[in-house]
Amino acid sequence: MRTFTIKLGKKRIRFSDRMIKEEEEKRWWILPLIVLTYLLPLFVGEYTVYLLNLVAVAIIGAVSLDILCGFCGQLSLGHAAFFAIGAYSYGIFHMTFHFGYFLSFILAGFFGALLSLLIGIPSLRLKGLYLAIATMGFTFIIEDAIRFFKEWTHGVEGFRVSRIIDLGFIKLHSGKPEFYYFIYTIVILVVIFSRFLLHSKLGRAFTSIRDSDVAAEVSGVNLLLYKVLAFAISSFIASIAGAFMAVIIGTISPEDFNIFLSINYLVMLVIGGMGTVYGAVIGAIFITFLPEWITALRDALLPPGTEISVLQFLIYGLIILIFIVFEPNGFYGRWLVIKNYFKKFPFNEKRIGRVAWILRWR
Amino acid sequence: MKILEVEDLFIAFRGLVALNGISFSVNEGEIFGLVGTNGSGKSTFFNCVNRLYKPQRGKIIYKEKINLLKNPSYKIPELGIARTFQNLELFHYTRVLDNIMVGLHPRLKIRRFFKDFSIKGLIKSWNWDKDEAFKILDFLGITRFHARLVSDLPYGIQKLIELGRALAARPKLLLLDEPSAGMNDQETREIARLIKAMREEYGITVLLVEHDMNLVQSICDTLCVLDSGNIIKIGKPDEVTKDPQVINIFLGEEDNA
Ligand SMILES: Nc1ncnc2c1ncn2[C@@H]1O[C@H](COP(=O)(O)OP(=O)(O)O)[C@@H](O)[C@H]1O
Ligand SMILES: [Mg+2]
Numbered sequence: 001m002r003t004f005t006i007k008l009g010k011k012r013i014r015f016s017d018r019m020i021k022e023e024e025e026k027r028w029w030i031l032p033l034i035v036l037t038y039l040l041p042l043f044v045g046e047y048t049v050y051l052l053n054l055v056a057v058a059i060i061g062a063v064s065l066d067i068l069c070g071f072c073g074q075l076s077l078g079h080a081a082f083f084a085i086g087a088y089s090y091g092i093f094h095m096t097f098h099f100g101y102f103l104s105f106i107l108a109g110f111f112g113a114l115l116s117l118l119i120g121i122p123s124l125r126l127k128g129l130y131l132a133i134a135t136m137g138f139t140f141i142i143e144d145a146i147r148f149f150k151e152w153t154h155g156v157e158g159f160r161v162s163r164i165i166d167l168g169f170i171k172l173h174s175g176k177p178e179f180y181y182f183i184y185t186i187v188i189l190v191v192i193f194s195r196f197l198l199h200s201k202l203g204r205a206f207t208s209i210r211d212s213d214v215a216a217e218v219s220g221v222n223l224l225l226y227k228v229l230a231f232a233i234s235s236f237i238a239s240i241a242g243a244f245m246a247v248i249i250g251t252i253s254p255e256d257f258n259i260f261l262s263i264n265y266l267v268m269l270v271i272g273g274m275g276t277v278y279g280a281v282i283g284a285i286f287i288t289f290l291p292e293w294i295t296a297l298r299d300a301l302l303p304p305g306t307e308i309s310v311l312q313f314l315i316y317g318l319i320i321l322i323f324i325v326f327e328p329n330g331f332y333g334r335w336l337v338i339k340n341y342f343k344k345f346p347f348n349e350k351r352i353g354r355v356a357w358i359l360r361w362r
Numbered sequence: 363m364k365i366l367e368v369e370d371l372f373i374a375f376r377g378l379v380a381l382n383g384i385s386f387s388v389n390e391g392e393i394f395g396l397v398g399t400n401g402s403g404k405s406t407f408f409n410c411v412n413r414l415y416k417p418q419r420g421k422i423i424y425k426e427k428i429n430l431l432k433n434p435s436y437k438i439p440e441l442g443i444a445r446t447f448q449n450l451e452l453f454h455y456t457r458v459l460d461n462i463m464v465g466l467h468p469r470l471k472i473r474r475f476f477k478d479f480s481i482k483g484l485i486k487s488w489n490w491d492k493d494e495a496f497k498i499l500d501f502l503g504i505t506r507f508h509a510r511l512v513s514d515l516p517y518g519i520q521k522l523i524e525l526g527r528a529l530a531a532r533p534k535l536l537l538l539d540e541p542s543a544g545m546n547d548q549e550t551r552e553i554a555r556l557i558k559a560m561r562e563e564y565g566i567t568v569l570l571v572e573h574d575m576n577l578v579q580s581i582c583d584t585l586c587v588l589d590s591g592n593i594i595k596i597g598k599p600d601e602v603t604k605d606p607q608v609i610n611i612f613l614g615e616e617d618n619a
Contacts, residue, residue, distance in 0.1 A: 204460060204463055205467060211452075211453035212454075214451055219465055219468075220438075222436040
């Protein structure tokens with residue numbers, strides 16, 4: 001152990017390295033935030049609660065994509081496929097085979113994890129954009145498979161899934177506010193799980209693969225095993241999100257799970273910030289509410305009844321562009337920069353260093 | 363005991379012979395220096411040990427019984443061999459502490475978590491990885507950087523972090539690829555001190571690739587000179603540096619430089 005000294009006026013203070021306290025992540029804000037989450041439906045209307053339920057699905061989905069893309073650096077356009085697998089297998093297990101609610105959810109998750117091996121194993125060879133294209137193909141295949149197996153999935157007619165979840169002591173209808181408490185409990189569990197995952201042996205193996213796979217390998221990380229695990233965990237959670245999506249919308253059809261859904265989730269990550277979980281949450285909230293805000297904007301600015309789909313895509317595209325050019329680390333990255341600025345406040349260097357965890361797609 | 367025995371190791375890249383059937387052995391507990399001009403195949407040898415390259419011929423025997431070439435590369439650290447790279451291979455988008463903790467990967471077993479299953483034991487094992495990483499940082503004297511991003515730190519410190527990641531695996535054999543490259547005199551002396559301290563504190567055998575002849579002479583027990591994939595001379599540092607052939611090679615290099 002080494003020591004070093006600091007002069008303070010005439011005094012000399014000797015430090016040893018051990019005396020430097022570990023900089024702990026501050027977590028005091030988590031509990032108030034959870035309380036706020038549970039109190040929110042008391043203050044907003046029923047429609048907003050419905051929207052918030054959709055936000056919950058988006059959060060679960062975005063966090064699951066964050067585990068794959070943000071932690072492990074595997075660019076995937078196949079998340080819509082996992083959503084579809086989750087939604088349809090929940091529907092089939094629950095509606096067709098009359099399995100219990102809980103069992104159907106878990107089975108849907110495992111089914112998604114199992115099918116993720118199909119792209120998890122080739123991912124050892126496929127990197128960056130090539131993996132993205134392969135996973136995109138997976139999305140198309142699943143979408144077509146749903147159309148093909150009509151007897152099971154009812155194809156384009158749509159598959160009706162019960163909007164009720166029976167917890168035994170209470171029946172939750174997904175349109176009603178009570179459902180909110182249930183799904184946000186799941187959201188909180190998923191977010192906490194992912195944060196723990198990030199700081200565990202598993203999460204560190206994932207991030208090491210993202211940053212340098214050679215260094216990861218010589219540090220003892222089995223690339224194939226951990227890439228497959230990242231795919232499995234991610235698609236397990238994504239399938240659960242898909243199952244919830246089915247319960248919330250009530251009728252699912254193959255168009256609900258097209259490539260735009262995958263892209264939408266990637267956009268959430270880019271806008272929120274990757275690899276931190278919190279970024280994914282922020283991005284999910286932002287992107288899900290965006291159409292509502294755009295509608296509100298139209299009502300304020302344009303004559304009533306104007307067709308807005310053009311405007312919507314325009315604003316959507318603009319926002320993505322602005323983020324990619326000016327803040328590739330997303331909202332959360334910007335927040336960290338601001339926070340660091342004030343932490344060092346009187347001693348700022350002239351230029352604030354950009355927080356550097358933009359991913360390199362390799 | 364011989365910790366590493368290399369027998370007739372041969373590797374060529376499309377006709378370019380990088381290692382031409384070399385054989386030598388490293389005793390346990392020594393600091394073994396591997397020197398040679400640029401492109402003489404030193405890093406290639408490390409990559410063979412790590413199974414990043416696949417030699418066409420030969421054997422690398424570890425601890426007198428394990429043939430490394432029969433193990434996948436992620437198993438190598440588990441066996442007790444860690445390394446650093448000539449050009450840093452760090453995880454640039456995570457904190458220093460996380461970088462070190464990746465090195466703990468082969469030692470983190472679920473078994474350890476459940477070994478002494480009590481609240482106290484659980485809390486202890488909960489922070490086990492952090493404590494262990496801080497021990498390494500303390501040893502290297504870079505604890506004050508633990509919460510910084512690697513990419514924000516100067517090159518010398520980054521080199522130490524990479525060394526720390528290798529040390530975290532508690533290796534029996536440590537492969538260092540030019541640890542003093544790009545460092546100033548003071549940092550080079552610090553590295554030399556650390557390498558010696560490492561052997562004392564952790565009982566590590568060090569295989570050192572180096573350009574700085576002064577450093578090599580001052581800390582190595584045995585020197586091995588490589589030239590275009592062939593071994594020129596193995597022996598005690600002062601013997602080797604007196605060898606006319608060796609002098610020739612290194613003088614030639616200085617002339618070029
Ligand atoms: N992956 C590779 N592909 C082709 N040639 C290589 C490769 N790695 C090393 N070589 C060649 O092998 C020779 C030895 O390189 P290296 O081991 O890096 O030298 P050094 O002793 O400077 O570390 C060089 O001529 C280099 O060009
Ligand atoms: Mg080299």
